[in-house]
Amino acid sequence: MSESIFSTDALHKRFGGLHATNDVSLNIARSEFRAIIGPNGAGKSTLFNLVTGFLRPDSGRILFEGIDITGKSPNRLFAGGLSRTFQITSIFTNLSVLENVQVALLSHHRKLFHFLQRADAQFLEPAHALLAQVGLGGSAVRTASMLSHGDRKKLELAVALANRPKLLFLDEPTAGMASNERIEAIRMVRRIAGERDLTVVFTEHDMQVVFEVADRISVLHQGRIIADGPPDEIRGSKDVQRVYLGETI
C-alpha cells in the first residue's frame, strides 16, 4: 500500500446552522486517482475549498506530505506542489491562452516580482508544451475569453499543471460536457497523471466516468464520509445506493 500523500483529520465546517463538513477524515495515497462523489449539497465543493486553502476549517487538521497545511493560503499551497481547478471553469479571460499558462509558470518559478523583464518572452517553450499536452497547441494566441467551454477546461488543466504539482484537485472536471466527451476528458487526465506520477482527487456526478478511472472512491453525504473504498465495494454498498435513491435519514 502506497504511502499517504494527503490526509485530513476530523475536519469540520459550519455555515450558521448548516454543518457542511462533518468530521471528514480522508487519506489519499501517492499516485492514487481518487473520486469524491455524493448527491448535490453533499458538501463536495466546501470540502475542496477547505483542503485547498480557500476556506478555514472550524476544527481538524490537513496534512500534505506530512506537513500540517491547515489554514495556509492557496498561494502557498501552489508553491508546495498542490494545484486545483474550479467547478465553474476559472481562467484569466483578459489574457491570451498562452499568457494564462505563462503567468502560472512565472509564479511557479518565483519570477513574479521581476519588474523589468518582458513577461511575454518568459517560459515560451514550457508553456507551449503544456498547451500541446492538453490539446490546445493551436490556440496559443487566442484571447482566453474566446474559448469554448471544453477548451476552457483544457486550459484550466494546463494551468494547473504548470507548477509540476504532486497533488491535483479537480472540481467537476467534466461538468458541462456531453457524455461522450466526458470519458475522453477523464482518460486524458488519467494519462497525464500517469505520465507525471501525479495524485489526483476529483469530484464527479457521472458514475460512468467515476468507474472508468477511479482507484478508490469516497462518498460524501450531508457533510459526512459514508463510504470509502475501491469501486467494487462502493458499487455494492447498500448505504451508497440508499443515499443516491434519495432516501433521507
Next chain:
Amino acid sequence: MDFSISLGWISNPTVIARQFIAGLSNGALLFLVSAGLSLIFGVSRIINFAHGAIYMLGAYLAFSVVGAANRDPATFVLAVAVASVGSFIFGALFEIAFLRRIYRSDQAYQLLVTFGLVLILGDAVRLIWGRQESMALAPAGLEGIVRIGTLALPIYRLMLILIGAVVCLALWFLLYKTRMGILIRAATVDRDMLRALGTRTNWLFTLVFGFGAALAGLAGGLSAPIISIGPGLHSQVLIDAFAVVVIGGMGSFPGALVGAFLLGQANAFGVLAFPALAMVLPFVVMTLVLMLRPHGLFGRPE
C-alpha cells in the same frame, strides 16, 4: 493648530440641551439625504456622487418658489413640494437617460456619469440663479424661538426634527409594511432575486433613484431658510452623507438613521469640545469603520 479641548460646557445643561437639539435637527436633514443615498445604493449598487448636487438643486428650487422675502406658510409648503417632486422627476429622468445603460458596467463609469452630473448641475445653477449666495426666510409661525426655562430653541429647527421623524416613520412603513418595500429590501439583500423580476427591474431602479433624489431634494428644500444657498452647496452634504452611510452601513435604512444621528451629535458637540479636530472626527470614524468593520454598523458583509 490649536489642539485644545474645552470641556467646560459639560456642567452646563442649557448648552448641552441646545447642542443636542441642534445636533438632532442637522441629523434630521442628514438622515433624509443619507437615506436617499443608501436606498439608491441598496437597490442599484450605484454610489450617487451627484446626491449632494441634487440636494443643492432642491434648495435652489425651493428658493425659486419662495424667494428671499416671502414668509407665507402656504408658499413655503409649495416650495418644499416643488423641491421634492422636482428632484424626483429630475432624478428619474436622469436615471432613464444615462444610468440604465451602465448598470452592468465597471463602477468607474457610474462614478463618472454621476460626477459629470455634479459638474453640470454646479454650472447650471449658476447659469439659472447666478453666482451669489442667497437665503430664504423661515415661513411665518416657524420663525423665532420658543423658550423652555433658560433654553432658547429655534422653532424651525424643532420642526425639522419633527419632519425628520415623520419621514423616518413613513419610510419605515414603506420599507417594512408594503409590498414595494419588501421588494426593495429583498433587492438590497439578494441581487439574484432581481433577475427573477425580469424587465420590471428597470422601473424599480428608476423609481428608487427618483425617490432617493426626492429625499435629497426635500432636505435641500427644507434647508433653504437656514443655509446660505450657493453653487458650492453640494460638496459638504455629499461628504457628510458618505460618512453617514459608511458608518451606518451602505444600503441600510437603520444605518442611515443611526449614522445621521451620531454624525449630527458629533458635529454639534465636537464643535464645542475640540473645535480644531471636530472637522476631522467624521473621517477618523469613517476610516476606522472601513478598516475594522467595512460593512458598517448595520450593513451586510458581502
Next chain:
Amino acid sequence: MIQAGAARTRLLLFALTAIALLAPLVIGPFWLFVGIEVFVYALYAASFNLLFGFGGMLPFGHAAFFGLGAYALAILLKKAGWHALLALAAAPLICAVGAGLVAFFCVRLTGIYLGMLSFSFQMLLYTVIFKWYDLTGGDDGLAGISIPGFMGQPMALYYLALLLVMVSLWPLWKLVNSPFGKALQAVKNNPQKSLAIGIDTSLHRWIAFVVAGFFTGLAGALFALANQSVFPGWLNWSASAVPIIMAVLGGAHSFAGPLIGAAIFVLLQTWLTGHTEYWALFLGILIIGIVTVMPNGILGYLKQDRHE
C-alpha cells in the same frame, strides 16, 4: 504586421519626442506651462491607471497623493528651507510611504469599500492640511514655490518636467509588461484563480499602490513647482475624479490610453476655461458623452474600429 505596427509606434514616439523637445523654441510661457501640465498629468494618469486599468482597483481618493506630493515639496521648500531639487526627490518618497500605509488597509478590501477607504484617507489628509494653517497655509495654500536661479525659468522647468516624466514613464511601461504586471492583470481579472496559481494578491496590489503613489506624488510635486503654489483644493474629493476621467477618456486598457486622455483633458480644459466661465458644464457633458458613446475611451474606440 506586428513589425509594421511596432515601427509605426516607434516613429510616432520619435515624432512626439521631437515636437516636445523643439516646442519651447516657438511657444511662449503660457503654452510652456500648458506643456508642463500635459507632462505632469500624463504621469498622473499613467500611474493612476496602474491601479485602475491594470490592477482593477478604483480608489475614490487618489488625488490625495497628488496633493501630498505637492504639499510635501512646498513645505520642505518653504518651511524647512530645502533646496527645490532635493524636495523634488523627497516628495515622491514621502508619498510612497503614505501609499504603503494607506494600501495596507485598502488592499484587503474591494469595490466600494476600497473606494470609500481611499476617499476617507483623502478627506483626513485634506482636513488636516486645511486646518493646519501654520504649516500649510490652510485655505490660502502656499505660494512662492520655485527653484531659485536659472532652473526656475519656464523653459528650464519645461525640460525638467519633460525629462522627469519620460524617465518615470519608462519604468511604468516596463512594469506593466513585466511578470509583475501580468500577475497584476491576472489579479484584476480573477483574484480567486490568482491565489490558486500562487499569486499573493494582496502583496501585488500593495506594490502597485506604492508605485502609483510614488509617481503620482512626483507629478504633484512637479505641478507645484510649475504652478509656483499649492492649494488644498488639489486634494479635494472632486479632484480625485480627474485621474479617472483621464484614464477612461483615453482608454484604460492600454498604457498609452491615459497619456492621450491626459493630453486631451489638459488641452480641452485650457481651451474651455479660456472661452467660457461655464467650462465645468461642458466638461460634465463630455464625460457623460464619453461614458455613453465611447466607454473604452478613444484608443479603445480606434482599436475596435480597426478590427471591424
